[in-house]
Structure formats: C-alpha cells, structure tokens
Amino acid sequence: xxxxxxxxxxxxxxxxxxxxxxxxxxxxxxxxxxxxxxGMLIFTLLFGVELNGARRWLRIPFINMTFQTxxxxxxxxxxxxxxxxxAKRTILHDFREGVLPVLWPIxxxxxxxxxxxxxxxxxxxxxCVLMIFIGGVPxxxxxxxxxxxxxxxxxxxxxxxxxxxxxxxxxxxxxRINEFVGVTDSAEASFQSDxxxxxxxxxxxxxxxxxxxxxxxxxxxxxxDMIYAFIIQEYGSIIGGxxxxxLYLIFMFRTIKTSLxxxxxxxxxxxxxLGFLLTIQALFNMAVSVHLMPVTGQPxxxxxxxxxSILFTCMAIGIILSVSRSVYxxxxxxxxxxxxxxxxxxxxxxxxx
Numbered sequence: 001x002x003x004x005x006x007x008x009x010x011x012x013x014x015x016x017x018x019x020x021x022x023x024x025x026x027x028x029x030x031x032x033x034x035x036x037x038x039g040m041l042i043f044t045l046l047f048g049v050e051l052n053g054a055r056r057w058l059r060i061p062f063i064n065m066t067f068q069t070x071x072x073x074x075x076x077x078x079x080x081x082x083x084x085x086x087a088k089r090t091i092l093h094d095f096r097e098g099v100l101p102v103l104w105p106i107x108x109x110x111x112x113x114x115x116x117x118x119x120x121x122x123x124x125x126x127x128c129v130l131m132i133f134i135g136g137v138p139x140x141x142x143x144x145x146x147x148x149x150x151x152x153x154x155x156x157x158x159x160x161x162x163x164x165x166x167x168x169x170x171x172x173x174x175x176r177i178n179e180f181v182g183v184t185d186s187a188e189a190s191f192q193s194d195x196x197x198x199x200x201x202x203x204x205x206x207x208x209x210x211x212x213x214x215x216x217x218x219x220x221x222x223x224x225d226m227i228y229a230f231i232i233q234e235y236g237s238i239i240g241g242x243x244x245x246x247l248y249l250i251f252m253f254r255t256i257k258t259s260l261x262x263x264x265x266x267x268x269x270x271x272x273x274l275g276f277l278l279t280i281q282a283l284f285n286m287a288v289s290v291h292l293m294p295v296t297g298q299p300x301x302x303x304x305x306x307x308x309s310i311l312f313t314c315m316a317i318g319i320i321l322s323v324s325r326s327v328y329x330x331x332x333x334x335x336x337x338x339x340x341x342x343x344x345x346x347x348x349x350x351x352x353x
Contacts, residue, residue, distance in 0.1 A: 004305055007306075007307055007310045007311065008302070008310060010310075010311060010314075011302075011310050011311055011313070011314030012314065014311055014314040014315050014318055015314045015315075015317050015318040015321065016318070017318070018314075018315055018318025018319055018321075018322060019318045019319075019321035019322045019324075019325060020322075021322055022322065022326065023264075023266075023267045023270065023319065023322040023323050023326060024264070024266070024267075026079050026083075026270065026319060026322075027079070027082075027083040027086070027266055029079075030076060030079040030080040030083055031080070031083070033076045033079075033080075034076055034077070034080045034105060034109075036076075037069070037072055037073040037076045037077070037109065038108060038109065038112065040058070040069040040072065040073070041069050041070070041073055041109070041112035041113060042112060043058065043069075044056065044057070044058055044069045044116070045112065045115060045116065048069075048116075049066055055116050056068050056069070056070060056116045056117055057069075065307065066307075067307075067308050068306075068308045068309065070113045070116075070117055070120050071308045071309050071311075071312040072308070072312055073109050073112075073113065073124075074120070074124055074277060074312070075274070075277075075312050075315055075316050075319075076109075077105065077106065077109045077124060077128065078127065078128070078131070078270065078273040078274050078277055078316075079270055079274075079319070080105055081102060081105070081106060081128050081131055081132075081269075081273065082131065082135075082266055082269040082270035082273055083266060083270075084101060084102045084105070085102060085131065085132065085135035085136075085265075085266075085269050086265045086266035086269065088101060088102060089135065089136060089265060092135065092136050092137050092138070092141075093138055093141075095141050095144065098137075099132070099137055099141050099145070102132060103132075103145065103148075106125060106128045106129075107152070109124070110122075110124055110125040110128075114156065117297065119284070119296035119297065119298055120297075120298070123277075123280060123281060123284060123298070124277070125149065126280070127273060127276050127277050127280060128273070129142075129145060129146070129149065130273075130276055131269055131272070131273040131276075132145065134269065134272060135269055176294040176295050176296075177294050179193075179294070179295075191220075192220050192225075192226070192295050193288070193289075193291045193295060195215070195218060195219050195220070195226075195229075196219065196226050196229035196288075196289045196290075196291070197229070197290070197291060198215070199213070199215035199219055199226075199229040199230060199232065199233040200229050200232045200233065200237070200241075200289065200290065202214075202215070202233050203232040203233035203234065203235070203236055203237060203240065203241075204236060204237065205236050205237050205238055206236050206238075207234065207235040207236040207238075207239050207240065208233070208234055208235075208236070209234065209235075210234055210235075211234070212233075212234050213230055213233040213234040214233075215229065215230050215233050216230060223304065223305040224299050224300075224304040224305050224306060225285070225288070225295075225296075225297055225298070225299070225304070226288075226289055227285075227299075227300050227303055227304050227305075228241075228244070228285055228286045228289040228290075228300060229289040229290075231244065231303075232289075244286075244303075245283075245286065248278075248279050248282045248283070248301075249279070251275070251278070251279065252275050252276070252279040255271055255272060255274075255275030255320055256272060256275065258271055258320070258323055258324045258327055259271045259272040259275070259323070261327045262323055262326065262327050263327075264326070267323040267326060268323070270319065270323065271319070271320045271323040271324070274316040274317075274319055274320055275320060277316065278301045278313060278316060278317075281298050281299075281300075281301055282300055282301050284296060284298040285298045285299065285300040285304070286300070301313045302314075
C-alpha cells in the first residue's frame with residue numbers, strides 16, 4: 001500500500017509538471033519520442049525480462065525495477081497520431097498522401113507490441129483508428145483501413161498457427177478465446193472468470209466495507225487484472241460497480257467537452273485520443289471481470305497496482321489538463337505568447353519583408 005501511495009504521489013507530480021507545459025510542444029517532442037519508443041520495443045522483444053511467456057519489461061539497472069515499454073509507447077503513439085492528423089488534415093481525402101503517412105506509424109508500434117501483448121496492441125490500434133475517423137478521414141478510406149486491419153489479424157493468425165515457435169503467445173490467445181466462447185469446457189480454462197464472478201456475486205448490492213473481501217485469498221491478481229471484482233465484493237454493485245464506471249465516463253465526458261472547445265485541431269484530437277485510451281482500457285478491465293470479454297492483462301487506470309502504468313496514465317492526464325488549461329486560460333497563454341514574440345517585433349517606421 002505504501003508503494004502504491006508513493007507511486008500515486010509521483011504521478012500527481014507528473015500531472016502537475018506536464019499540465020503546466022503548453023500542449024503545442026508535445027507535437028514536435030513526439031517525433032523524437034516515437035523513434036525512442038520503437039527502439040525500446042525492439043530491445044524489449046530481444047532482451048527484455050520474460051514473465052509468463054511474454055517479454056514486456058525492461059529491467060532498470062541499479063534499482064532492480066522493471067519498466068513496461070508498451071505503457072510509454074501508448075502515450076507517444078496517441079500524441080504522434082494527433083500530430084500527423086493535424087499536419088495532413090487538408091489532404092486526408094487522398095489515401096496515399098494523406099492517410100498512409102498516418103497509418104504506418106500505428107502499424108509499426110502495434111506490430112512491435114503484438115508479439116508480447118495482443119490485447120494492448122488491439123486496443124491501441126482501435127483507439128488510433130477512432131482518432132483517424134474523428135480527425136476527418138472520409139468513410140471510403142475508413143473502409144479500407146478496417147479491411148487492412150482485418151487482413152493483418154488474419155495474417156497474424158495464419159503465421160502464428162503455422163509457426164507456433166515464432167509467436168509463442170498464440171496458444172494462450174486461442175485458449176482464452178475458446179474459453180470465452182464456450183468451446184473449452186475445462187475448469188482450468190475458466191477458473192479466473194469463474195472466481196471473479198463469485199466475488200461479484202458475494203459482494204451483492206450493499207457495501208460490506210473495506211477489508212471485508214475474501215477474494216484476495218483465491219482470486220488471480222486481485223490487485224491488478226481482477227481488481228474490479230474485488231472492489232465490488234467490498235463496496236457492492238451500486239457504489240463499487242456502477243460508481244466506478246460513472247467516474248470513468250464522467251472523465252471521458254469532460255475530456256470530450258474540453259476537446260470540442262479547444263481551438264487547435266492538434267490539441268483537440270490529442271486530448272480525445274488519450275481520453276478514449278484510458279476509458280477504453282478501464283472498460284476492458286471491467287468487462288473481463290464480468291465475463292463480457294476474454295481474459296486480458298489490462299490494468300484499471302489509477303486503481304490497479306503498477307509502476308509504469310500509473311506514471312504514464314498520469315502523464316496522459318497531464319497532457320489532457322494542458323489542453324484544458326489552454327481552453328480555460330487562453331488569455332494567460334496568449335499574453336505569454338505575445339510577450340515572447342515582442343522581442344522580434346519590428347520597430348515603427350522600418351519596412352519588413
């Protein structure tokens with residue numbers, strides 16, 4: 001608990017520092033961070049720490065802590081996609097010149113995440129496609145994008161089936177999907193979702209209070225993947241279940257409202273993309289607990305235990321608040337811009353070119 005509180009405190013510091021930065025600087029910075037994320041993902045696939053058959057982490061020297069590179073790549077890709085949509089917004093009607101330059105970075109990052117974390121790659125790709133649609137890409141091009149995405153999934157499935165050693169997580173993905181659709185009837189395949197549903201049933205409607213839940217003793221990963229079921233067991237379906245969903249939906253509503261008010265296309269798309277990323281990730285985590293989706297490893301933002309997940313979630317929230325600050329404190333920022341540009345203002349009576 002102390003470690004989690006310390007990480008939340010560090011996260012609040014990240015939010016404060018990031019939200020004080022004008023969001024216009026995030027676009028140029030994302031060009032550098034994009035290639036850094038690509039390099040880190042490649043290094044993780046080759047030399048990362050392997051846990052449960054997946055290489056998702058890098059070990060930080062000297063402090064012996066692990067760092068999940070996909071958390072960093074998610075935020076970077078959303079910002080970079082918003083930058084590209086803003087840069088190409090006048091030619092998005094041209095698929096080759098306007099849309100493809102936006103698509104290939106998404107395919108690259110998601111492709112590097114996919115071998116170790118299928119759910120994160122699919123979720124991130126879906127959020128980016130949603131950003132492309134909101135960014136103004138015509139429906140005829142959206143149909144092409146969806147066809148490309150479906151084709152890519154089919155190719156991955158065929159290659160993973162033909163070469164199981166090359167994509168070792170394929171067997172895990174198949175087992176989870178088969179368990180979800182009911183093809184596999186073994187108790188071992190469905191024990192996670194069965195235990196989560198038992199915890200939810202035991203919680204009922206009325207909260208029993210913190211510390212009353214017993215599912216921590218038998219529920220797999222009650223502090224991360226299945227924390228929603230554990231919260232419902234202690235706080236009931238009304239406060240713990242519906243209340244937590246409403247918090248994320250209110251967050252998404254406020255993000256959309258801020259995005260629509262933002263006068264800059266880049267800021268609006270970026271904030272909306274980050275808002276969708278965090279909200280959809282939360283809904284994924286909740287859907288797994290109530291057996292609406294196959295089991296995935298998505299943490300509940302700001303609730304599940306985790307180091308890099310909390311810090312980069314707070315970074316995303318700080319960027320959203322930076323956009324919000326530009327909307328509600330535009331006069332202050334305009335004053336800063338005018339004072340900084342007054343140095344280059346030509347003297348009266350001199351001609352300018």
